[in-house]
Amino acid sequence: TARWAVEFMGAQNATLQRPADFAAIPVLALLGSGDGIADWATSRDFYSRCSAADCDIRTYDGFYHELINEGPADRARVFKDLLAWLDQRIAAAK
Numbered sequence: 001t002a003r004w005a006v007e008f009m010g011a012q013n014a015t016l017q018r019p020a021d022f023a024a025i026p027v028l029a030l031l032g033s034g035d036g037i038a039d040w041a042t043s044r045d046f047y048s049r050c051s052a053a054d055c056d057i058r059t060y061d062g063f064y065h066e067l068i069n070e071g072p073a074d075r076a077r078v079f080k081d082l083l084a085w086l087d088q089r090i091a092a093a094k
Helices: 002-016 040-048 072-093
Strands: 027-032 055-060
Touching (some): 027 040, 055 072
Parallel strands (some): 027 055
16 A cells, blocks of 8 residues: 555655664674665665674675575575574574
């Protein structure tokens, strides 16, 4: 609905102004440079301003919006990166 679109865009704009809100949590941003839905460059800029001590940005050239729905080899690469990131944080928490 029009109301949903207005609220969604308002929340998105408010979030883009507050990258420091992510300072207390680990952040992994997985971005596809071929994303036609979300502007990956805006996302990359947002996360690069994130003040989290643990903020990792991974960009996949030519990938689209749903990175885990890419072709099998590409999907495996994304999962490998995600699992490695999680394993590092789990090991550090022990």
